[in-house]
Amino acid sequence: MEISAFELLSALFILVLAAFVGYEVVSKVPTMLHTPLMSGANAVHGVIVVGAMLVAASSEGPIRIALALLGVILGTINVVGGFVVTDRMLEMFKKRPGEQTRERN
Amino acid sequence: MDTLEVLTYIVWLIASVTFILALKFLASPSTARRGNQLGAAGMALVVAWTFVSTEGMLENWWIIVVGGAIGSVAGYLGAKRVPMTAMPQMVAIFNGAGGGAAAVVAVAEFLEFAGHGNGSLLPLPFVIATLAGAIIGSVALTGSVVAWGKLQGVISGRPVQYPGSQIVTAVLFLAAMGLGVYLVAVENSIPLFLVFVAISLVLGVQLTMPIGGADMPVVVSLLNSYTGIAVAATGFVLGNYALLIAGTLVGASGAILTQLMCKAMNRSIFNVLFAGFGTGGDTATAGPEGEEQLREISADDAAVLMAYGKRVIIVPGYGMAVAQAQGPVRELMDLLVARGVDVQFAIHPVAGRMPGHMNVLLAEANVPYDRLKEMDEINDDFADTDVALIIGANDVVNPAAREEGSPISGMPILNVDHAQNIIVLKRGRGAGFAGIPNPLFSNEKTTMLFGDAKPSVAALVAGVKQA
Structure with missing residues (x-):
């Protein structure tokens, strides 16, 4: 296998720019949403399931198949659990209409 | 580059944008839920595309179906049934699963390429990224399990430190680094690589046990960031930009969130990780x-x-x-x-x-x-x-x-x-x-x-x- 300098540099560019995007985006999230933020970010790195799928696609032999299966199971737990639990948390941040007017009378 | 490949890159781009928006929309409670759903849709897209477009996937379709079914049921039930008070430990478990998956992918790739090598060394960036994915993913896995145990009360919330525990940690860390250098520069040895992974798993436990239960949220956030970095590393190994971008995004956001949490307690991350602060129980009594x-x-x-x-x-x-x-x-x-x-x-x-x-x-x-x-x-x-x-x-x-x-x-x-x-x-x-x-x-x-x-x-x- 070979890795060209261009591939390496592209990856480096993506890495650095994505890190800045992550920093900027998260700096604007208010404290009260930090728990859903942690959980939501957790769901996003569940994309590792795609990596496990790629291993599965090129699997021959029992060891690689076992690893692929384990990877897909763990990755799916991360992705499904992560998004569902975040949705459950965020569902509760509903604003009730009329509440603001009731406050100062 | 054929059409299929071009489409794959475009799918990665769309997914990456939905992930960024998922985090961006969390800036306000009124958009947050929509953002999360958007991220989930982007995730579904990239998973579905990978399934239909990857060569060889159809021969091994059952791995995806069986693994996906088990993982979906476990993840869904866990997420739906957990009481809101137990949320932190649930996030820890999901994070551990992600870290574990990253480590598993890194191990599979190393075994594949080192096993088929003709004795010559694999490219340096490839091995470095694989080792990074393996060690960081492993630490995230076992560290998250310990964090779960401490928050759930299965493991004592007290900072667990035995005499010389920090020396053991340091020795393990140096051993892992030494092995890493050897694996990169001298020989792509499979047995030594497995030792490297085993040390990484122990290291995750060693690093998390000495931390008090009260500090576990900071640890969960840090481990979340670790998993992100491990995913980014495996993304590089696989040449998959969706993984690279999503992983880096989470790695950076987890790091800044950890920093914000430490700042709120007016403590440094070093103090949280190594000071053994907090008794972690309601047992201490006032005079x-x-x-x-x-x-x-x-x-x-x-x-x-x-x-x-x-x-x-x-x-x-x-x-x-x-x-x-x-x-x-x-x-x-x-x-x-x-x-x-x-x-x-x-x-x-x-x-x-x-x-x-x-x-x-x-x-x-x-x-x-x-x-x-x-x-x-x-x-x-x-x-x-x-x-x-x-x-x-x-x-x-x-x-x-x-x-x-x-x-x-x-x-x-x-x-x-x-x-x-x-x-x-x-x-x-x-x-x-x-x-x-x-x-x-x-x-x-x-x-x-x-x-x-x-x-x-x-x-x-x-x-x-x-x-």
Whole structure:
């Protein structure tokens, strides 16, 4: 296998720019949403399931198949659990209409 | 580059944009849920595309179907059934699963390429990224399991340190680094690589065990960031930009979130990870002389104070969470508001076990989020407040933080002692989670209402109804 300098540099560019995007985006999230933020970010790195799928696609032999299966199971737990639990948390941040007017009378 | 490949890159791009928007939309409660759903849709797209477009996938389709079914059921049931109070440990488990998956992918790739090599060394960047994915993913896996155990109470919340434990950690770390250099530069040895992974797994336990239960949220956030980095590394190994971007995004956001959490406690990340802070139990007791000075109040008297006040600020803490008292608290708020009392909630950034933990619980009980005020926003209002009602919070209102020489010195706290009256609802007479005595309780303006938060708040509700 070979890795060209261009591939390496592209990856480096993506890495650095994505890190800045992550920093900027998260700096604007208010404290009260930090728990859903942690959980939501957790769901996003569940994309590792795609990596496990790629291993599965090129699997021959029992060891690689076992690893692929384990990877897909763990990755799916991360992705499904992560998004569902975040949705459950965020569902509760509903604003009730009329509440603001009731406050100062 | 054929059409299929071009489409693959475009799918990665779309998915990456949805992931960024998922985090960006979290800036406001009104868009947050939509953002999360968008991220989930992007995830579904990239998973579906990978399944239909990858060569060889159809021969091994059953791995995806079986693994996906098991993982979906486990993840869905776990996420749906977990009580809101146990949210931090659930996030820890999901994070551990992600870290484990990253490590598994890294191991599979190393075995594949080192096994088929002709003796010549694999390219340096490939091996470095594979080793990074394996070690960071492994640490995230076992570290998350320990963090789960500590939050769940399966493992003692105390900082567990045996003599020489830090030396063992250092030796393991150096051994892993040495092996790593050897694997990269001298020989792509499979047995040594497996030793490297085993050391990484032990390292995750070693790094997390010495940290007190009260600091676990910071650790979960840090491990979340680690998993992100591990995913980015495997993304590089596989040449998959969706993984590279998503992983880096989470790695960076987890790091900044960890930093924000440490800042809220006025401690450095180094202090959190290595100082063995916090006893992690409600077992530590205040001295007997401190106990005698506490003045108790009946629920009815406390209810009258609040019902005839102009402004009440409620300060929730972990005690409210464990007692599941958020429903009665909301009832109390409704009754007081109906009487014309101005009721606000003061949320300390680290109240409960995670930042925003209180917000989630109160939102669950339908307390409108515009009544939840952050510390800086409400701290000046206490002086103009009739009653500060503290429900199961302790360290975040401990004035000892303003003095020198306390373990929490310098931590910003809520100025509840500026209120006219302070009513503290507390389970027992012991010190708080961090095991530090709290002089607020012997303040002359403070009265105590002992007992589990739920019946205590219910008694206050009954009292306000009669007042």
